[in-house]
Amino acid sequence: MQRDFRRVSPHTPLRDVARCFYETGQPALPVVRENGSLAGIITIEDFILVFLPHYIDLIKSIDFIHDFGFLERSSYTVEEQLLVAEDLMSEDVFVLEETESVMKAAAALHKHGLQRIPVVSGGQLTGMISLTDVCRAIYDMEGRT
């Protein structure tokens, strides 16, 4: 489990959410309230929805689109003023308790098709676990190197 990861608060502005994604390379950012409890999670897919045209999910192929027109702009002033982390996050988040086994984590990641799952203890976010962490735990890579 990773304990050193970036998190944002519900009122983190869009631009700072973007910065967290590209500085850390994390595919998901936990949104944490002031009291340390988990409010939700923002995936990079949720974030990108802000900038994609709404019809993108309705068409089978994007091969015929040669120009996204004014969507390919350099300024997102309105979006930046309007959107904060709370707006982007999913609140229905699958979490694991810190006491759960490694195989439970592996099964949950696989079953839910997730890249990372928040880990909580006593209602507080304590870490994030990924399949890479599961792999490391199974083979105890850190102990052998």
Add this chain to the structure above:
Amino acid sequence: MKLSDIPRAAVVMEMKAATKDEAITELVDALCAAYRLKERDAILEAVRRREETASTGVGMGLAVPHAKTDAVDRLYMAFGLSREGIEFDCADGQPAHLFFVMVSARDRTGPHIQALAKISRLIGREEVRNGLLACGTPKELIDFISDAERRYL
């Protein structure tokens, strides 16, 4: 949901509110009346709570009070217009004239984000803002939004 799917009954052409909280209440009341939503108090509370997180007064005369809440099962939108303008803690310090109020189900993040993005793309254009302010009736306004969606979205 397209912005032009907003029913005419959910368009307030001359808002009476003088303050930010009155504006939110007036818009939520119009939304609940137009769609016959029963959980008015819960919706109002959710929109107020979101507003406490960060003001949705974007600037350029636009405010988009919105929230995700368990009180609704899908996305609902209404529109309000105030020619005099209402102080709404806008980013540029100017009063807001154009208001989109929006609520959606707590577990439907995608449509919520996409609707906010659509509003941002349209209202970011000065000609759209001016066009909305020039509309005189709900029909004119919805027709204008429909035309703007065809042009720009």
